[in-house]
Every structure is written in structure tokens, then in C-alpha cells.
Amino acid sequence: MHSFKTESKKLLDLMINSVYTNKEIFLRELISNASDAEDKLYLRSLTDPDVDLGSEELTIRITPDAQARTLTISDNGSGMTAEDLERNLGTIAHSDSEEFKTANSDAQNSAIDIIGQFGVGFYSAFMVAKHVRVVSKAYGDTQAHAWTSDGLEGYEIEDAEREGHGTDVILTLKDDEEPGANGEGGERYSQYLEEWTLRELVRRHSNYVHHPIQMMVTKSRQKPKPEDAGDDYKPEYESYQELETINSMTPIWKKRSSEIEQKDYDEFYKSTFHDFEDPARTISFHAEGALEYDALVFIPSRAPFDLYSRDYEKGLALYSSNVLIQEKCADLVPDYYNFVRGVVASPDVTLNISRETLQQNRQLHAIANRVEKKITAELEDMRDNDREAFEKFFENFGRGLKYGIYASYGMKKDELADLLLFWSAREQKLLTLREYVAAMPADQHAIYYAAGDDRDRLAKMPVVESVLAKGYDVLLCTQDVDEFCFQAMRDYTAKDLPKVYEDEAAREAAQKAQADGAEPEREDRTVELHNVTSGDLDLATDEEKKAAEETAKANDDLLSALKEALGDKVEKVAISTRLAADGAPAVITSEGPLSLEMEQVLSAGPESGDVPRAQRVLEINAQHPVFEKLRAAKDADDSDKINLYAALLYDQALLVEGMMPEDPVAFASKVCELM
Incomplete structure (x- = not known):
């Protein structure tokens, strides 16, 4: 037996018990390793004429055996020699994939996506397995070798039998643990032998690994009707097993929007985010250069039932090398866009050692800024070109936009103020602040509003009626956050409006200049926000x-x-x-x-x-x-x-x-x- 070094034993214990917070991650890590092995062989086939191989021949196989309590993850990739097993599995935190990626960085293309970085993912298997056996045969070799370990003291390497090149990782799962008397603790490791669980884990974490992940699945079919069956014959069914590819392989966000129809986006959105309505808007974009990433973002048609609950989690799904890193990365969207759902995929984000969380860096911040600007631009387009849809959107999510201004102490008002809608007492419809200012009389210098819980009651308030009598509109605000939002804003700047001339001579001069061919003058107009029941409105003569x-x-x-x-x-x-x-x-x-x-x-x-x-x-x-x-x-x-x-x-x-x-x-x- 080869013993782990003292330092390696401590590190292995750390890997198994501390680095990963979720046991189910082990399958993602082993599938990622298998994908790397297949990419290495495929890249070799591009430069070595002795390697006769096409990428379509490379597959990953998952084989559960409930009777033996084993789970096998197999690939037909590059395989490993005895020396490779010693170096890669006997030395913890040594990443052969990282070395390979560095050495072949110029030769990689879109069909090759080496995932491994840290050399620790394999050891996550010991979170669920009491014994691991790795049988591997390097491409071109005649002898296979096996690496076995219980993850405690050391490992053994010996000759083994394997028909073709590639690697089998065979996990003997731990025994199920009964929960304690108070219901805490306990672990059902046998769930990782169940077809539904394995399919779900692949769908959640490895659905877009670009090699087929195959598994024998149980299906049902109708038996042939016997020739002598009578009229009262009832169809009979039988179960059978069939090898099936259980991952999608090609992510929808990798495709350009010109290559895909909206119905495909809608179907992806509804199936991925468990909504029964199509999204209100779909935003798809790709960035290249110093930072490369794809983003597919959806603005929902309705608010989820728990949007304003304490337990609601915001965030976009984050993928790196087609592997799910975080199901909801909160750092990718600001709180006021917490309703947005979608995916960001980038090979450039810096991950921590477990690949479950991110290192905070400028790359992530840059992606988040771009995503935010895209969402804002899409909402502005909806506001200007599909007002009915925007008003429906605002009914569902407007509160969060207002809260974004309040929570930022007004710092975000320039980004969000033009997306707000309020009910006009004079126009009897929803207006933006810009529309309100554009319709103001020349002698009006403030936006007037009244806040309360009922629009009809507000409209009948004496102070509202008195302001309306002066010829000035009043915004009727009925959400509890409205007053706080306006207090944080203090004022509002409407940009690029037709210039208002309070002096008659100046107005006539401008009209004469325009008649002579001059462009109409434009201006940015800043006005204060006044509650009609607070302070002196200074409206009296x-x-x-x-x-x-x-x-x-x-x-x-x-x-x-x-x-x-x-x-x-x-x-x-x-x-x-x-x-x-x-x-x-x-x-x-x-x-x-x-x-x-x-x-x-x-x-x-x-x-x-x-x-x-x-x-x-x-x-x-x-x-x-x-x-x-x-x-x-x-x-x-x-x-x-x-x-x-x-x-x-x-x-x-x-x-x-x-x-x-x-x-x-x-x-x-x-x-x-x-x-």
C-alpha cells in the first residue's frame, strides 16, 4: 500500500469534510473529470495522425448497481498509466487538467473545454463513498491499472483489466445513516443509486457538458396485442431498459439570437425556472475581449408568489465551462432587479477551490454592470414601445424599483427614476416623471404628489383639489414605499426636453429663429418633489x-x-x-x-x-x-x-x-x- 503523506492526509480530510458544502456535488466533479479526459484525447486526435477518433465517439456512462451499492462513472477518453494514477490521484491538489490546459492553450477551440483547475474534485467522491476504485487504460497502452483507496490511510495501484481506453471510477457508497431521535442528522446515500436522482443531478449541474452523458433508464411500452384477444382485451404494459443520453449538451445561451426562435427561449425559461407563463422580455447577448461571457436573461410576466418574502433568493445561474457553479449568484443582479431570471456563462470568472462559490473580483463586477445596463435598456424599450406591457410589468415589479432608489439613498435615481410610473390626478392615467415634467405649465417649478393608501380618497383631499385648481397636476401615490422613494430623490431631472421660455420676448425670438431654420432648443429641467401636505407649497399669490x-x-x-x-x-x-x-x-x-x-x-x-x-x-x-x-x-x-x-x-x-x-x-x- 502507498501511504498518503502526512500533509496530504490532512489536505484530503479537508477536501472531504470542509471544501464542499453539498454532497451531491461529487457527481458534477467526476463527470467534469471524465469530460476533461475525453477533451484531452480529442485534442490529441487533431494533431496526432495515429489517433483515429471523432468527437462523436466520446461518451460518459453512469451505471448504478443497487445490489452491489456501487456507482460507476466511465469515459472512453485519454485514460491513465500507472504513473499517471500515482501522480494525479496519489498527489492531492495536483491538477493534470490544469497543466494540460496551460500547455495546449493555443490549440483549444470551442469543441474543447477543459474544466479542471485545482486537482481536488476527484476527492469529493469520498463524501459519499467508503471505497473508491479507479480502473484506467491509457490510449495506445495494452495494460490497464487500478487505483483503490478508502480515503483514510493510503491507496494501492495494481494491474487490472479493461477492454478499451478510458477510465472507470467505481464508488462503493457509504451505508445509509438513520436520523437521530430529534430528526436531525442521517444521510441516505442510496439515493445516489436511484435513476431519478441521478438524472436530476445531471440536469442541474452537468446538463451542458458537451459530451453525451448516458445511462440505462427504465421505460414502459405496450405489449403486442395477442392474436386471440377478445373485444374486452385491456392493453398490457411492460418495463424495459434503454441506453439514453440524459444531458442536453448544447446550451441555448451559446447560440446567437438569430439562430433560435422566441418559442425556444420561452420553453427554456418555463422549464428551467418553473413558470407557466412566457417571459415578458428575453435578453440574449455575448461579450468578447478581455472578458468573455454569454448571458441569457428573462424579465418575467408575473411576480413569483414569494418575491417580497424574507426567504426569496435573487440571482442568475452562473456556469463556467458548461458546469453549474451557482444556481443563484446574487452578485450578478442588483436588489432592485431581483425579479430577473437567467443564466450567465463565462470561462473567465475566478472560482474558489470548491467551485461552489466565487472569488470576488473585477471580472464579476464588470459582468454584473453589463447585465444591469442591458436590463435597464430593455425596460426603457418596453416603456417607449409597448406601454401596455410596461404598465403590467410595473404593477408586478415597480415597488422594487422604488425601493432601489430609497435603499441607495437616492444614488440610483438617475438609473431608475425614468422607469417609475405614478397615477396622474389630472390625466387619469399612469405617467412617467418625465411625462409629468414635459406637461408642466411654464410657471410650475415642482412635481406635486400626495401619498396615501387609496387613490380615490387622495383625489378628494382638499389640498389635492386646491393644487389641481391652480392648474398643476398631482401624482397620487398609494404604495408605502412612495414617500420614502421621493424623500430619497429630493429632485428629478428630466433630460432633453423642449426649452421652456418664461419670458415672452425670449419665446418669440426662439420661434423666429426656428422659422429661419434653427434647431429647436432643448434643455435638462430639474424640479423638486413636493408632498402637497408637507411644508409651504408657495402656490399662493x-x-x-x-x-x-x-x-x-x-x-x-x-x-x-x-x-x-x-x-x-x-x-x-x-x-x-x-x-x-x-x-x-x-x-x-x-x-x-x-x-x-x-x-x-x-x-x-x-x-x-x-x-x-x-x-x-x-x-x-x-x-x-x-x-x-x-x-x-x-x-x-x-x-x-x-x-x-x-x-x-x-x-x-x-x-x-x-x-x-x-x-x-x-x-x-x-x-x-x-x-
Whole structure:
């Protein structure tokens, strides 16, 4: 027996117990080794006239034997001599494939894809096997040799028998382990002898290895009908076995989009990502140069049921050398595009030793940036050329785009803002922010919006109606993330719009220049985002402002009494400049960074007890008949009535805002008292 060196024994133990996190990876590694052996022989056949071989002759065979508890992975590739077995399997972390790839880098082509890098994949077999026997015969040799080991102390190499060139890796699987009393632990190694499991592992990890992977599979067929069978004969069936290729070999993403129909993409998407609807858009592209990769990305037609759950995992499937590395590589897509599904395949990404995870590097970052730009461009095309489809997309995934702006503290607004849609109170349809700005009157300098939980209620709010009366549109925002998104954005820049001339002389001069053949002037227009219930919208005329100031000064005693009646419920009571004469008697607004809508959203969260309150302002409509009642109560020095009116105005203003009074029972009692 040949003993592993002390260092090798420690390394082997590390390989078996630490490097790989998933036992099923062993099959991927052994198939990859078999594929490498076949590629080496095929490459040799291209330069050596003595090697008479075509690539179609090279196959990989999987043979389970449930009775003997063995699983055999066979290839008819280059094979190994006794010296090769000693060097490649007796020396841990020695990669013959890596040496071969380096030595023949100039001769490789698209039909050859050497996978091995680290020389440790073979030892993953010991995660599931208690004994491994490798029988190999080098091409052109007459003698086969066998390498056997239990993965503990050492290995043996001896002469063996094998009919043709190639290698058989024979695993004797470990005994099944029973789970513990609490249901933990236990391992059913016999599952790796089951046809369905083996097919699924090949499909998941090695489906696109470019050599046929074959296995005897059980099928059913109808027996011939006996000649003497009567009319009541029922068909009988029998099982039989047939050698079948169980991998696809050619990845769909390797084909150019001009070579494949959309229905093929649709079928691949539905079968791979378990969706019953065709994707809304398909993005396929190839990159060459310093970094080579293929990408096939799908924008789904509907949101998966768990998209906004804590357990949802984003990411694209990552392949290297046609072998699955990560089923969901989260680093390939940003969080706001977490709904995107697809595949990225690159031979250039730097893998860690287990090939289950990636080394973080600039290559991966470059791929992710390109994928993100392609997705953004596709969504922009959908927005501009298929508005109905884009609105359906936004209904499913728009929340995530808004959250992307908020979570990046506004850093991503330039990339995402033009993909957002909001309901226009004036146009009664969804608009982009650019469309809103393009339709603004020349004297409008802000985007106005109202946030709440119901579009119809928002449209009826007095402050919304007053802004609409000024001739300005209002965006009605009904998702809880809307206010946070706009707060993070602060402003929006609409690019390349027709220039707006506020000065009549400048407008006439521009029109004359265009009549003489000049190009129309364009400009980028930056506008702030204003919540109609927060802060001073500055929409009142100078006369209206002056009248409000005079009214406030003349009724300072009344405003002070109302503030005293409400206590710390409000920061102040003021005369409103945003309410029309026939509008509401009062409205609740806010000052500072926290709006009423943000307060409601935060209050609904798990930390509702610690949520800060908005700085509330009760604005009184001095043109409303109720104001005269307030003035009369103050003149009569009726403090009880002042207190009653103040509480009622405050609570009804809260209701208009979609907020419950702090004490609904007291509110109902006050209404009855007034009646």
C-alpha cells in the first residue's frame, strides 16, 4: 500500500469534510473529470495522425448497481498509466487538467473545454463513498491499472483489466445513516443509486457538458396485442431498459439570437425556472475581449408568489465551462432587479477551490454592470414601445424599483427614476416623471404628489383639489414605499426636453429663429418633489399671502386658544393659504422631514412604539363659515366650545388624511354633543 503523506492526509480530510458544502456535488466533479479526459484525447486526435477518433465517439456512462451499492462513472477518453494514477490521484491538489490546459492553450477551440483547475474534485467522491476504485487504460497502452483507496490511510495501484481506453471510477457508497431521535442528522446515500436522482443531478449541474452523458433508464411500452384477444382485451404494459443520453449538451445561451426562435427561449425559461407563463422580455447577448461571457436573461410576466418574502433568493445561474457553479449568484443582479431570471456563462470568472462559490473580483463586477445596463435598456424599450406591457410589468415589479432608489439613498435615481410610473390626478392615467415634467405649465417649478393608501380618497383631499385648481397636476401615490422613494430623490431631472421660455420676448425670438431654420432648443429641467401636505407649497399669490398674514395677525388670540386646546397634538395652528373658499374648514399638514404618510408607514412596522411623530400643523380655512363660528366662540369667551371645535376640526382633518382619531369614542361623543 502507498501511504498518503502526512500533509496530504490532512489536505484530503479537508477536501472531504470542509471544501464542499453539498454532497451531491461529487457527481458534477467526476463527470467534469471524465469530460476533461475525453477533451484531452480529442485534442490529441487533431494533431496526432495515429489517433483515429471523432468527437462523436466520446461518451460518459453512469451505471448504478443497487445490489452491489456501487456507482460507476466511465469515459472512453485519454485514460491513465500507472504513473499517471500515482501522480494525479496519489498527489492531492495536483491538477493534470490544469497543466494540460496551460500547455495546449493555443490549440483549444470551442469543441474543447477543459474544466479542471485545482486537482481536488476527484476527492469529493469520498463524501459519499467508503471505497473508491479507479480502473484506467491509457490510449495506445495494452495494460490497464487500478487505483483503490478508502480515503483514510493510503491507496494501492495494481494491474487490472479493461477492454478499451478510458477510465472507470467505481464508488462503493457509504451505508445509509438513520436520523437521530430529534430528526436531525442521517444521510441516505442510496439515493445516489436511484435513476431519478441521478438524472436530476445531471440536469442541474452537468446538463451542458458537451459530451453525451448516458445511462440505462427504465421505460414502459405496450405489449403486442395477442392474436386471440377478445373485444374486452385491456392493453398490457411492460418495463424495459434503454441506453439514453440524459444531458442536453448544447446550451441555448451559446447560440446567437438569430439562430433560435422566441418559442425556444420561452420553453427554456418555463422549464428551467418553473413558470407557466412566457417571459415578458428575453435578453440574449455575448461579450468578447478581455472578458468573455454569454448571458441569457428573462424579465418575467408575473411576480413569483414569494418575491417580497424574507426567504426569496435573487440571482442568475452562473456556469463556467458548461458546469453549474451557482444556481443563484446574487452578485450578478442588483436588489432592485431581483425579479430577473437567467443564466450567465463565462470561462473567465475566478472560482474558489470548491467551485461552489466565487472569488470576488473585477471580472464579476464588470459582468454584473453589463447585465444591469442591458436590463435597464430593455425596460426603457418596453416603456417607449409597448406601454401596455410596461404598465403590467410595473404593477408586478415597480415597488422594487422604488425601493432601489430609497435603499441607495437616492444614488440610483438617475438609473431608475425614468422607469417609475405614478397615477396622474389630472390625466387619469399612469405617467412617467418625465411625462409629468414635459406637461408642466411654464410657471410650475415642482412635481406635486400626495401619498396615501387609496387613490380615490387622495383625489378628494382638499389640498389635492386646491393644487389641481391652480392648474398643476398631482401624482397620487398609494404604495408605502412612495414617500420614502421621493424623500430619497429630493429632485428629478428630466433630460432633453423642449426649452421652456418664461419670458415672452425670449419665446418669440426662439420661434423666429426656428422659422429661419434653427434647431429647436432643448434643455435638462430639474424640479423638486413636493408632498402637497408637507411644508409651504408657495402656490399662493402675493395678495393671498398678504390676506392670510393679516387674518392671522387679527386672530392671533383665536389661533393661540386653538393651539392651547390641542396641546402637543400639533406644533402650531395657522391660517391656510392652500385651501379654497369652498374647500374644507381645516387640514392637517406637516413640517420637517417626516411627513404624515411616513409616520403612518413606520407606525405599521414592528417598532411602532418608538416611531417619531410628524410635526403636525392644523391649518384653518379663514374663508369657510366654520371660521366665523370659531371667532364667535372666542368673542363670547366660551372656552368649552373652543375646546370642542378644536378637537372636532383636528379629528375630522385626520380622517380626511386617512388617519384614525386618537380616541374614536371621544370623537363620536363630541359629534353627538354638537348635534
